[in-house]
Amino acid sequence: MNKCTNQKYEKYLYAYELGILSDEELYDFEIHQLECEYCYQKVKSFKQTTNLLRHDPLVKESLAELAEDSKSAKIKSHKLSFIKRLKSYAIAAALVVIVLLLKPWNLEFKSTYEASAAENRIVVLYFKNLTNDPNNDHIGEVIANLLITDLAESNQLQVVSSQRLYDVVQSLRKGDIRLVYEQYSNKIAEKLNANLILSGAILQSKPNIVVTAELIGSRSGVTISSIKQSGEIEENIFSVVDQLTVEIKRALNLSTEIANDPDPDIKEITTHSSEAYQAYLEGLDYYNKYYFLEAIDAFKKAVDLDSTFASAYYYLAMIDDASFIEKAVKYAGNASTVQQHFIYSRAAILNGDIELAKEELREVLDRYPEEKEAHYWLGSYSQTYERNAEEAVFHLRNAIELDSLYKNAYNKIAYAYIQLGACEKAIWAINKYVSLADDEANPHDSRGEIYSLCGDLEEAIESYQEALRVRPTFTSSLLKLGIMYVFQGDYDMADSCFSGDIAPACCISESSKELYISTIYVHQGRLNDGIEILRKGMDKIDENSGQSDLLKYYSIKAFLHWEKQQYDSAYSDLNKASEYALQINPNDHINVKPQIVRLLFESGRVREAENLVDKLKPELDSVEYGDIIKSYVDACFEMYNGNFEKAAELLENVSAVSEGLAPDIVTTTLLAKAYLETGAPEKSAELLEIQLKRYNELRAFLGNYSVKLHYLLGQAYEAYGSYNKAIQQYKLFLTIWENADHDIPSLNKAKLHLKRLEESKKYP
Secondary structure, three states, X not given: OOOOOOHHHHHHHHHHHHOOOOHHHHHXXXXXXXXXXXXXXXXXXXXXXXXXXXXXXXHHHHHHXXXXXXXXXXXXXXXXOHHHHHHHHXXXXXXXXXXXXXXXXXXXXXXXXXXXHHHOEEEEEEEEEOOOOHHHHHHHHHHHHHHHHHHHOOOOOEEOOHHHHHHHHHHHOOOOHHHHHHHOHHHHHHHOOOOEEEEXXXXXXXXXXXXXXXXXXXXXXXXXXXXXXEOOOOOOHHHHHHXXXXXXXXXXXXXXXXXXOOOOOHHHOOOOXXXXXXXXXXXXXXXXOOOHHHHHHHHHHHHHHOOXXXXXXXXXXXXXXXXXXXXXXXXXXXXXXXXXXXHHHXXXXXXXXXXXXXXXXXXXXXXXXXXXXXHHHHHHXXXXXXXXXXXXXXXXXXXXXXXXXXXXHXXXXXXXXXXXXXXXXXXHHHHHHHHHOOOOHHHXXXXXXXXXXXXXXXXXXXXXXXXXXXXXXXXXXXXXXXXXXXXXXXXXXXXXHHHOOOOOOOOOOHHHHHHHHHHHHXXXXXXXXXXXXXXXXXXXXXOOOOHHHHHHHHHHHHHHHHHOOOHHHHHHHHHHHHHHHHHHOXXXXXXXXXXXXXXXXXXXXXXXXXXXXXXXXXXXXXXXXXXXXXXXXXXHHHHHOOOHHHHHHHHHHHHHOOOOOOOHHHHHHHHHHHHHHOOOHHHHHHHHHHHHOOOOHHHHHOHHHHHHHHHHHHHHHHHOOOHHHHHHHHHHHHHHOOOOOOOOHHHHHHHHHHHHHHHOOOOO
């Protein structure tokens, strides 16, 4: 293998080892590794050292001493940036490397879990069905997955997860996926860095089950043990798996510590029902493909068959109803060690305890350093609940380092890059996701969304169309495609998407249909028609079960009345939205209240606004992001009183984390107006230009705000003397709203601005 000929990347190698490459350099170097075998192998060797640093007891002890020494010299400010923390860790790690180099020791004779498990890294392949009964095909998958779960409880083994195995097999797929296991077993083991391969077959299922298993050294090709296990007639698959686990451990001739090795009955950490487990596996497959409706059906079937199936409840809590987490926790003792931590982590998140949720995941990594899902959820929590995209990228990169084929991590990291404003990296990550799962709908759907957030409507439309070619019933893509057509001004195509004309009628629920159809009218400034469409949709919704839909309908309708200065109707709708939000979650109504405050100020009901603020602020002390909501409310007060500089300062804080609190486009609009009032039209224009490149559902639902961005941008251009650009924006605004209701105030104002500019001699 030749050395790298590019001196730049030679230097990057050492900076990479210390963890001090910038984001841009790291991205460049990661791309280079795909083309340079030398750099790839060097990085691979670094990762082995990194694992040692993370998990060797001596290293942990040395790092602990360094941490203890640092306490006495602690700086007062704790708000160091994420990058600084990373560099500090790199320096500490480098010192530990020196300690290790100076201290003689031999890994070969370690008796800790890390060393022992590394020597016994096993991949469990699909068990072939040799019974000539196709009804038994699923049994091979069930046995393999149960063995993975059972063996993973051991402190003496590293077991490749079923999802990691699936990813690798998918990358090697050539025809029948089951043949891949047989024909490419050594290649699979090599990719997974496993020195042991366990494969098997089902010889008989009736009257009793007979299974064979073969344990092979992947590097030597030598058969370590051949096992034939028969279950008595009254015994089931779970008993056979338990017996196989014992025989496999015995065949490996593990250390005397095996006597104390955890070995629970597999049915005690999964389910007593093989049918429930099969349904659970089907649910997992659908879940990982983002086919959530099918996944929900499968998981519900699993809990119908076994009402104590904790893992199935865990997934239902994520994709169906959060209240299922109560049953997941109740029956957590029936789950594996890893799954218990995931259950408790999810419960903590739902209770608003982010630190506890992350601590549960760290405990997983303490015992199972290669559990990529723990890294994934650490990244997801950082991104979603802490709004820390940098830290999210860090954790998700860790997951990808463990599994370069981890498709869902590429999906998640793409959105983190979007939060960081790094469109090029986001597109690279999402294209990687697509390449790993081209035959699934969600990768194309996600790529469509990434392109839409980066301002490329054509690519977004093409991606959503591809998602629907893969799976015509993928509702998410159908609705987003319709939204893209709205932005493009192709209202007939948008209507075809929302009405179900180009996809099966089952795709779009009746409760959602009018909500989306209204965007077509609102985008054209036909607000009266939009309000009427929303009313029709609301009449179809059951008030007792459709609170979530009614919350959306009333909120959007309120903003349309507000646009037309119909303040009483807007106030009534926002209060109804607040009531439904309260029914859904006791804290959610607080997210509607700031809009009511702003409406009261703008409509001149100042005393009512101030009274509402006085009632609202004490509640915000116990609410996540309460300080941000306070900033928004205070900004509304400052705007009303003409203190635009203070309002801009407050709104800048809100804008950074406004998603999910105040509608992002609303915050952007207010901030742009504040900049204009403070004599900073360039800042206003820059903000509006960025917002106009973000094509998403929220912007479409608030189509009046969306189209008015052009009007505001025209004002900003006009304010700093870019008159041609101002004229273009005013004309674009008036063209889109050529059929708009005539009583919209901003429409007439735009006409006056345009007329004044065109009559003047200020532009060439």
